[in-house]
Structures are given as structure tokens and as C-alpha cells.
Amino acid sequence: MTCSPKRQAVASRGPNSEHPTVNAGAATGLRLAGVQTLALTRRSVITEWRQLGNVIPGIVFPLLLAAVYTHQFTRAILLPGFPVVDSFLDFVLPASLVQSVSFGATEAGTELARDIENGFFDRLRASPCTRLPLLLGRLCGAVVVAAAKGILIIAIFLMFGTEIAGGPAAAVVLVTAAVLLVIAIGGLGQVLAILTGSQEAVNATFPLVFTSIFMSSAFFPTNLMSGWFREVAEANPVTWIIDPLRRLILEGWSWSDVGQALAVPLVISAVTVTMAVVALNRKLSSS
Amino acid sequence: MVASAICGRGMRRIMARPILIMPVLLMPLIFVLSFTGAFVSLTRVEGYGTDNVFNWMAVYAAMQGAVFAGVGGASTTAEDIENGFFDRLLLTPGSRVPILVGTMAYSALRSTIPTTGVLLVSALGGLRLPGGPLALVTVYVATAGMASAFCLLGLAVVYRFRTMRSMILIQVCGFSSMFLSTGQVPIHFMNGWLHAVARVNPVTNVLRFARQGFLGDLTWTMTWPGLVALGAMVAVAGALAVHQLRRLTA
Numbered sequence: 456m457t458c459s460p461k462r463q464a465v466a467s468r469g470p471n472s473e474h475p476t477v478n479a480g481a482a483t484g485l486r487l488a489g490v491q492t493l494a495l496t497r498r499s500v501i502t503e504w505r506q507l508g509n510v511i512p513g514i515v516f517p518l519l520l521a522a523v524y525t526h527q528f529t530r531a532i533l534l535p536g537f538p539v540v541d542s543f544l545d546f547v548l549p550a551s552l553v554q555s556v557s558f559g560a561t562e563a564g565t566e567l568a569r570d571i572e573n574g575f576f577d578r579l580r581a582s583p584c585t586r587l588p589l590l591l592g593r594l595c596g597a598v599v600v601a602a603a604k605g606i607l608i609i610a611i612f613l614m615f616g617t618e619i620a621g622g623p624a625a626a627v628v629l630v631t632a633a634v635l636l637v638i639a640i641g642g643l644g645q646v647l648a649i650l651t652g653s654q655e656a657v658n659a660t661f662p663l664v665f666t667s668i669f670m671s672s673a674f675f676p677t678n679l680m681s682g683w684f685r686e687v688a689e690a691n692p693v694t695w696i697i698d699p700l701r702r703l704i705l706e707g708w709s710w711s712d713v714g715q716a717l718a719v720p721l722v723i724s725a726v727t728v729t730m731a732v733v734a735l736n737r738k739l740s741s742s
Numbered sequence: 743m744v745a746s747a748i749c750g751r752g753m754r755r756i757m758a759r760p761i762l763i764m765p766v767l768l769m770p771l772i773f774v775l776s777f778t779g780a781f782v783s784l785t786r787v788e789g790y791g792t793d794n795v796f797n798w799m800a801v802y803a804a805m806q807g808a809v810f811a812g813v814g815g816a817s818t819t820a821e822d823i824e825n826g827f828f829d830r831l832l833l834t835p836g837s838r839v840p841i842l843v844g845t846m847a848y849s850a851l852r853s854t855i856p857t858t859g860v861l862l863v864s865a866l867g868g869l870r871l872p873g874g875p876l877a878l879v880t881v882y883v884a885t886a887g888m889a890s891a892f893c894l895l896g897l898a899v900v901y902r903f904r905t906m907r908s909m910i911l912i913q914v915c916g917f918s919s920m921f922l923s924t925g926q927v928p929i930h931f932m933n934g935w936l937h938a939v940a941r942v943n944p945v946t947n948v949l950r951f952a953r954q955g956f957l958g959d960l961t962w963t964m965t966w967p968g969l970v971a972l973g974a975m976v977a978v979a980g981a982l983a984v985h986q987l988r989r990l991t992a
Contacts, residue, residue, distance in 0.1 A: 527936060529931070669772065
């Protein structure tokens with residue numbers, strides 16, 4: 456086995472290299488990185504599965520909130536300016552979805568911090584393992600868990616009578632957007648984990664995520680808010696994700712809504728994951 | 743003596759590490775800002791009870807803070823059990839009940855931090871006191887009572903399971919009991935099962951008691967059910983905690 460810097464140098468020469476052995480080396484390196492990512496993803500999912508107690512509140516709490524709000528906002532949905540809905544349940548689905556996946560989103564960072572704290576990360580570094588799977592493995596684990604949660608939440612809402620006007624394709628967009636959001640938050644958690652090496656510091660991002668959801672259009676439309684709170688909610692990226700998802704549920708399929716719902720978390724994910732890769736490279740090169 | 747020492751130890755811990763105040767204070771402040779900001783238009787719905795959203799939501803956020811303060815108080819015992827300090831406490835002669843009372847008193851005292859924070863922020867937002875200064879007294883009594891009740895409930899769980907992780911049970915219980923009450927809207931706004939649950943939820947009566955001075959004058963009709971509910975919650979949670987403590991030390 457070769458070490459990762461060598462493998463990256465080999466890969467950077469590209470497919471047109473004159474040396475077939477180099478091409479073969481790059482292909483082997485990529486395959487190896489895939490295998491390592493898969494192994495770490497599997498480890499991450501098994502860890503979550505063994506700690507279901509940590510996953511369940513992330514499903515139960517958003518559902519409880521949705522159930523409570525549906526029964527207490529029956530008069531509020533009649534307010535002028537509120538979107539036309541049969542039930543508050545239809546309105547709150549994207550919020551519940553985002554809330555549910557956000558609960559475990561920092562887990563990718565927390566797990567990495569735990570590995571740094573208990574020395575497992577150093578053992579991985581000492582092994583002939585490429586760098587990227589160290590991050591991707593945990594992110595992919597969070598993605599698998601988020602997708603499962605998303606499907607479950609949508610299924611429960613459908614059971615209770617929610618109609619998705621955009622059809623099954625819109626449901627797929629809902630889950631995809633939620634998964635992208637998890638990558639965005641998970642990437643941020645990993646940056647903190649690498650910089651601080653502390654689970655506590657990563658967990659401290661949870662109130663930030665929690666606040667971002669509450670200070671958005673998640674539970675009430677922004678046109679019915681006022682003052683500084685409305686401005687904050689309208690400038691909040693969570694609103695930019697939730698609003699198009701909500702239109703897909705209430706109004707039907709629209710490519711522009713699909714584009715917005717996916718582009719916003721995708722851009723944030725690209726930024727946070729890049730930051731995590733840079734932080735990891737700096738950490739590895741400084742030690 | 744033992745009770746006041748334990749209560750004092752908790753407060754000194756907070757004074758020595760002010761960072762510990764942040765979680766207790768932060769969440770209720772987020773709640774009051776989020777709920778008043780997001781649900782401001784509820785005041786336009788007929789029958790809401792006030793035209794100032796802070797007058798409705800401030801008490802709710804303060805009570806949420808009190809529940810966190812209570813759970814936090816029980817968490818210190820979980821920490822003591824995990825690091826062995828609790829075993830040393832049990833080696834001391836005398837009754838075990840003051841250990842429990844001291845932790846409860848610490849939680850009640852700790853609840854004044856989020857309550858004061860929420861009231862100050864709400865005052866900046868335009869909170870009014872139609873019931874006069876007595877309105878503040880009812881809020882502090884209610885939040886101290888809620889913190890005590892949830893601390894005792896938390897202690898019952900901690901004495902039973904002896905781990906910090908078990909506190910999640912009480913957190914879920916606290917969150918649920920607050921959400922299944924008249925925290926955000928009056929009871930006549932609710933329908934279906936939520937209406938039925940909120941009617942029998944003791945927190946509804948505590949909220950009525952605490953909120954009355956923010957919606958109008960204080961009345962005995964609104965006061966006594968709240969005090970009875972608080973007393974009953976503390977008594978039941980206390981009995982459970984004492985039972986589990988005796989089991990633990992037997």
C-alpha cells in the first residue's frame with residue numbers, strides 16, 4: 456500500500472499519463488479511498504444504530520411539535536396572508552423534516568471529535584489510509600441516517616393525511632434537500648472537531664442550528680412576522696430552503712423551487728466540506 | 743445545614759464558572775425571541791387574550807427556563823454519582839433527605855437566572871404589567887416551583903439509573919409537558935386530543951397562575967388552582983425522589 460500524498464500526486468497526473476502503471480495506481484488509489492469511505496460509513500451507521508436512544512428524540516420531538524402545532528394553530532391558518540392549507544400539518548412538513556435531520560447533523564463532527572479525543576484518529580492517521588475518507592466516512596454515515604429519518608417523517612405525515620402536491624418526485628427533493636443540509640451542518644461540525652478536538656465544542660453548534668430553524672419561516676410564514684425578526688427570518692438560509700420545499704408540497708412541482716431548494720444547501724455544503732478538508736490538511740501537515 | 747451547604751455549593755459552582763449560566767439562560771432567551779417573533783400575528787386572532795405577544799410568551803419562556811434549571815440541578819447529582827462524590831456524601835451521618843432538599847433549593851434558586859433574563863429581554867420588547875408588581879411575584883413563585891418539581895423528578899430518575907444519560911428522559915418529559923399546555927395559545931384555540939390533554943395538564947393551571955398579572959388583574963380564582971398544581975407536582979415528584987433515594991441507600 457502507498458501513503459496518501461503519493462497517491463494524490465499520482466492521481467493528479469490524470470488519465471493521459473504515459474505510464475500505464477501510474478494510471479493503474481490512480482485507479483487503485485480511488486478504489487481504495489472508496490473502500491475506506493465505505494468502511495468508515497458502515498462504522499458510523501453501526502454506531503448510530505447501537506445508540507438509537509440518541510436518534511429517537513430527533514424523530515419524536517419534531518413529530519410531537521407538528522402534532523401540537525396542528526391542533527393549536529387551527530385558527531391561525533385562517534389569518535389573512537397565511538398560505539392556503541387544509542391543515543397546519545401540510546404547512547409544517549418541511550420544518551419537521553429539517554428539524555428532524557438537524558438533530559443528528561452534528562453527529563459527523565461529534566464522532567470525529569470523539570475519535571480525536573480517544574486517539575482513534577491518530578491510529579487512522581498512522582494507517583495507510585487516504586485523507587478524504589476520514590471526513591467522508593462520517594459524513595456519509597450521517598447522510599444514511601438523515602435519509603432514513605427523512606423517509607420516515609414523510610411517511611408518517613402521509614399517513615396522517617398530508618398531501619404533497621408536487622407528487623413523489625417532490626418527496627424525493629424533500630429528502631435530498633434534507634440530506635444536503637445534513638452535509639452542510641456536518642461539515643461545519645467537522646471543522647470545529649478538527650480545530651478544537653472537543654466533542655463539547657461541536658455540540659455547542661446545536662443551539663445555533665436550533666435557533667436558525669426557529670428564526671426562520673419554519674413554523675410561520677415570514678409575511679406574518681414583523682420588525683427585526685422578519686428581516687432575520689428572510690435573510691436566514693433555512694428560510695431559503697424551507698420556502699421552496701413548502702411550495703412543492705402546497706402548490707406543486709416547479710423547477711425553480713427544486714433548483715432553489717437544492718442549490719442553497721448544496722452551496723453551503725460545498726463551503727463547509729471544503730473548510731473541513733482544508734482544516735484537516737493543515738492539521739495533518741502541522742503535526 | 744447539609745441542605746444549605748449543598749445549595750451553596752451549587753451556587754458557588756455557578757459563580758466560579760459563569761459559563762455554566764449560559765445554557766440555562768440561552769435557551770429561554772432563544773425561546774422568547776423566537777416565539778414572540780414568529781407568532782406575533784397570533785395576537786390578531788380574536789380571543790387571544792392580549793395584543794402584546796410578549797405578555798403571553800414571556801411567562802412560557804421563563805417556565806421553560808425553569809424546567810431546564812430543574813433538570814440541570816438534578817444533572818449535578820448525576821455528575822456527583824458518576825465521579826464518586828455522591829458516595830462520599832452518603833458516608834456522612836444523618837438523614838439523606840437534606841441532600842435532596844439542598845439540590846431542590848439550588849434548582850429553585852438557579853431558576854431565577856433564566857426568569858430574570860427573560861423578563862428583562864421581554865421588558866425591552868414591550869412587556870407590560872397590567873397586574874402590577876405582584877405579576878412578577880407570581881412568575882418567580884411559579885418558576886421556582888416548576889424548577890423544584892422537575893429537579894425532584896430528575897433526582898428520582900438519577901437515583902434509579904445512576905447515569906447522566908438518564909436525564910434525557912426528564913428533558914423529554916419537561917419539553918412535552920410544556921408543549922402540551924397553554925404555553926403558546928389559549929386553551930379555546932386548541933382542538934382534538936390536544937385540548938383534552940392541555941385541560942388535565944397541571945402545567946396549564948401553573949401557567950394561568952403565572953400569566954394572570956400580565957393579562958389583567960390578579961384574582962384568587964386564577965391563583966389557587968395554580969398553587970395546588972405546583973404543590974401536587976412537588977409532592978408527587980418529591981415522594982418519588984425520596985423513595986428512589988431510600989432504595990439507593992438501603
